[in-house]
Amino acid sequence: MSLVNRDDFMRRAVALADLNVRTGQGGPFGAVIVCDGRVVAEGANAVTVGNDPTAHAEVVAIRNACRARATFRLDGCALYASCEPCPMCLGAAYWARLDRLWFAAGREDAERAGFDDGLIHREIAAAPAARRLPHGRLMIEAGRAVLERWCVAPDKIPY
Numbered sequence: 001m002s003l004v005n006r007d008d009f010m011r012r013a014v015a016l017a018d019l020n021v022r023t024g025q026g027g028p029f030g031a032v033i034v035c036d037g038r039v040v041a042e043g044a045n046a047v048t049v050g051n052d053p054t055a056h057a058e059v060v061a062i063r064n065a066c067r068a069r070a071t072f073r074l075d076g077c078a079l080y081a082s083c084e085p086c087p088m089c090l091g092a093a094y095w096a097r098l099d100r101l102w103f104a105a106g107r108e109d110a111e112r113a114g115f116d117d118g119l120i121h122r123e124i125a126a127a128p129a130a131r132r133l134p135h136g137r138l139m140i141e142a143g144r145a146v147l148e149r150w151c152v153a154p155d156k157i158p159y
Contacts, residue, residue: 006102009034009080014104016044016057017082025049028082028113029057033065033098035077041065057081058089062096072159073097083110086117087124095159 009032016030027045034040043060047053058081066072078100079085079093084107093101111118123131150156 006080009039009078010082010102010104012039012042013057013080014082016042020044026055027057027115030082031057031061032080033061033074033077034080035065035069035074040068040077054088056086056089058085059092062092062098066096075099078102083107084117086110086115087120 013030013032016032017028018030020026020030021028025044025046026049027047029045031043032039033042041061041064043057043062043064045057046055046060058079061079062074065074065077074096075098077096077098079098079102081089081101081103083105084103085093085101086107090101107117107121123133128135
């Protein structure tokens with residue numbers, strides 16, 4: 001699909017979010033991945049319809065774009081999202097090596113609509129001991145050994 005400019009790409013992301021709301025297919029979020037001025041993939045939130053808390057619109061679009069391009073890197077591409085990406089989706093955008101991110105509504109808007117993006121942003125900023133989700137380390141040396149094997153693996157594909 002070829003659109004004309006950034007506003008067109010954002011309109012498409014917002015339209016995907018709106019369609020999701022109108023059809024009851026998921027949360028009010030849509031995303032579009034654009035490479036070389038062309039839409040290569042889209043995604044809409046599918047958390048509730050797929051019982052998958054990671055099926056955010058941005059992650060769905062990134063997965064679709066990577067499949068379409070047969071690569072795990074999206075260098076040269078931009079992400080257009082109907083709302084500011086949550087920390088998970090922002091992390092996915094960085095891991096995908098996207099060149100640019102555009103969004104419409106902000107994290108405060110998402111929080112006012114009942115989504116816990118703000119909570120997660122605050123939790124990440126907090127010291128690990130102060131977070132609501134208790135966590136700790138186990139088998140530290142075993143985990144390090146796997147990483148060391150990775151470092152010397154001759155057939156690894158670096159990210």
